[in-house]
Amino acid sequence: MKIFVxxxxxxxxxxxxxxxxxxxxxxxxxxxIVNPDDMNAMEAALSLKDETNCQVIAVTMGPAPAEAxxxxxxxxxxxEGILISSREFGGSDTFATSQIIAAAINHAGFGKDDLxxxxxxxxxxxxxxxxxxxxxxxxxxxxxxxxxxxKKEEVLVIKRMLEDGYMMVEVQTPCLITCIKExxxxxxxxxxxxxxxxxxxxxxxxxxxxxxxxxIEIDTIGLKGSPTNIFKSFTPPQKGSGIMLAGTVRxxxxxxxxxxxxxxxx
Amino acid sequence: xxxxxxxxxxxxxxxxxxxxxNEIAPLAEETDRTGKFPMQIVKKMAETGLFGLNVPKExxxxxxxxxxxxxxxxxxxxxCSSTAxxxxxxxxxxxxxxVNGNQEQKQKYLGMSMEGKLGAFALTEPxxxxxxxxxxxxxxxxxxxxxxxxVKCFISNLGPEEGDYAIVIALxxxxxxxxxGMTAFLVxxxxxxxxxxxxxxxxxxxxxxxxxxxxxxxxxxxxAILGQVGKGFHVAMSGLDSGRIGxxxxxxxxxxxxxxxxxxxxxxxxxFKKAICQNQGIQWYLAEMATKxxxxxxxxxxxxxxRDRKQPSGMNxxxxxxxxxxxxxxxxxxxxxxxxxxxxxxxxxIERIYRDTRILTIYEGxxxxxxxxxxxxxxx
Numbered sequence: 001m002k003i004f005v006x007x008x009x010x011x012x013x014x015x016x017x018x019x020x021x022x023x024x025x026x027x028x029x030x031x032x033i034v035n036p037d038d039m040n041a042m043e044a045a046l047s048l049k050d051e052t053n054c055q056v057i058a059v060t061m062g063p064a065p066a067e068a069x070x071x072x073x074x075x076x077x078x079x080e081g082i083l084i085s086s087r088e089f090g091g092s093d094t095f096a097t098s099q100i101i102a103a104a105i106n107h108a109g110f111g112k113d114d115l116x117x118x119x120x121x122x123x124x125x126x127x128x129x130x131x132x133x134x135x136x137x138x139x140x141x142x143x144x145x146x147x148x149x150x151k152k153e154e155v156l157v158i159k160r161m162l163e164d165g166y167m168m169v170e171v172q173t174p175c176l177i178t179c180i181k182e183x184x185x186x187x188x189x190x191x192x193x194x195x196x197x198x199x200x201x202x203x204x205x206x207x208x209x210x211x212x213x214x215x216i217e218i219d220t221i222g223l224k225g226s227p228t229n230i231f232k233s234f235t236p237p238q239k240g241s242g243i244m245l246a247g248t249v250r251x252x253x254x255x256x257x258x259x260x261x262x263x264x265x266x
Numbered sequence: 267x268x269x270x271x272x273x274x275x276x277x278x279x280x281x282x283x284x285x286x287x288n289e290i291a292p293l294a295e296e297t298d299r300t301g302k303f304p305m306q307i308v309k310k311m312a313e314t315g316l317f318g319l320n321v322p323k324e325x326x327x328x329x330x331x332x333x334x335x336x337x338x339x340x341x342x343x344x345x346c347s348s349t350a351x352x353x354x355x356x357x358x359x360x361x362x363x364x365v366n367g368n369q370e371q372k373q374k375y376l377g378m379s380m381e382g383k384l385g386a387f388a389l390t391e392p393x394x395x396x397x398x399x400x401x402x403x404x405x406x407x408x409x410x411x412x413x414x415x416x417v418k419c420f421i422s423n424l425g426p427e428e429g430d431y432a433i434v435i436a437l438x439x440x441x442x443x444x445x446x447g448m449t450a451f452l453v454x455x456x457x458x459x460x461x462x463x464x465x466x467x468x469x470x471x472x473x474x475x476x477x478x479x480x481x482x483x484x485x486x487x488x489x490a491i492l493g494q495v496g497k498g499f500h501v502a503m504s505g506l507d508s509g510r511i512g513x514x515x516x517x518x519x520x521x522x523x524x525x526x527x528x529x530x531x532x533x534x535x536x537x538f539k540k541a542i543c544q545n546q547g548i549q550w551y552l553a554e555m556a557t558k559x560x561x562x563x564x565x566x567x568x569x570x571x572x573r574d575r576k577q578p579s580g581m582n583x584x585x586x587x588x589x590x591x592x593x594x595x596x597x598x599x600x601x602x603x604x605x606x607x608x609x610x611x612x613x614x615x616i617e618r619i620y621r622d623t624r625i626l627t628i629y630e631g632x633x634x635x636x637x638x639x640x641x642x643x644x645x646x
Binding site for chain 1: 273274277278280281284285313314315316318319327328330534535536608611613
């Protein structure tokens, strides 16, 4: 069994956000992290690997520096990485991105015993569309918002969270699962993983490699081909620095309560 | 010397930084308050492989070198001085065993270390601190064994629950003393006669277990000899440079934490209708602190880099330890001053860091001993 884990390098939202003139993010000028939900997806895959000794492949679409992220995930325990990177893919919306990723996974040999794990959504786009769209493109079942995953012989039993409850879903491979943060606690990289990660393969798939894949419609990839375009991105105006209360814990707590009382907020 | 980290070192820094922020820092205040080391951290550190950082690859470690060790200790020390001290001592013990141990000893004790079993280095005695040659613990040959008797004090990584084995330096020839009269032994805690005595109630690094070790007719097999009979002082000294660099790294980490706290506080403390960081006096303090810290970090990295390249590093290690320790004490003091009255209150982390730094100029070779080493090297 192979588990493909889709991961995305996203801007660290605790830092400054920079936007290009065409409305896309200026990713090169921002600190980056692995999308948090994708980390939960990776942890879920690695937990299954601990149980079943399956192969875990980290997949990302992004610029060349995204390889460093794949190496970190290999240091956590993934077996190899796939970096989908090409100028022609830049600026793709979720529709374009999902078909490119689906094509890459297909190209890497996605079989009937295999799984795809994704994070629920990325913190930069917040659409939660790519995972389900990959599943549709590959014509495989999908289970979203997984808070628990258990392997029982030939099936996976998944607790799928809803707004007001949950459902228990049984699904066989091949399938795609999107993961939420409640699913698991993340493991760290290991020192052994760090010293060995550059010996493991990271395959680069560019436009030339994927353009003839049947899952790709050439006119619907990249910024120009994407059915949707962002026409404006902006950082909302800051609210203001607020008031910093100084003093001991007791003093500041008293001061805060007094202020809230005066403002009739409590 | 290049200051450029390798990709693996960058990942190591990220790992240790994340681990320290998520696992170690949240427990630092409670560790200081209770004086009890959170052993669950040791288990988690073992799972990441951190105790194998300086263990040779053939024994399951990664042997990432001295610069990597500095990077790791520095990050941990930013989060918690007690944890950094534990880790620095563990790596010191690893290093001495890796250099002096035979195949079986390396297999056993380096393996134990990587599982998270803590090792101690028992050299100091009530009458033998800076004057290590004055030690009195004896090891008397009896049949196929040695019988150890004596009292060691201020032994790190030894406590009521902490510490599973120790390197013990003892006299096998009272006449010869440091000139061939000392032998090093690897002693398991479970042996009869290995008694952990009083655990010290300290000013700082309060979570680090530091105790008395009483050896009462403790019988050890001759296979416990680390190195050779009569070479104990040499074994002890073999860990010196690396140990000093480790403490220098700890000092840099604690100093960095103190500086960051002082910077943050100076930006938010308003007096006379402005943040105190707008006062030139405070700015000068911050500039001096940052400059001296950078110098300490560079000295430490240089010493580590020399060791990695198998170049002589004794003087540099002493310079790094001496300067970094004194600088950390100074920076912590200035940071308290910048905090004003709040720096004296336990609610504020700088109070703990100020107490934690004080030991740096004393243990692992006092500043005075370091200056003797440096002067000796200069006058050669």
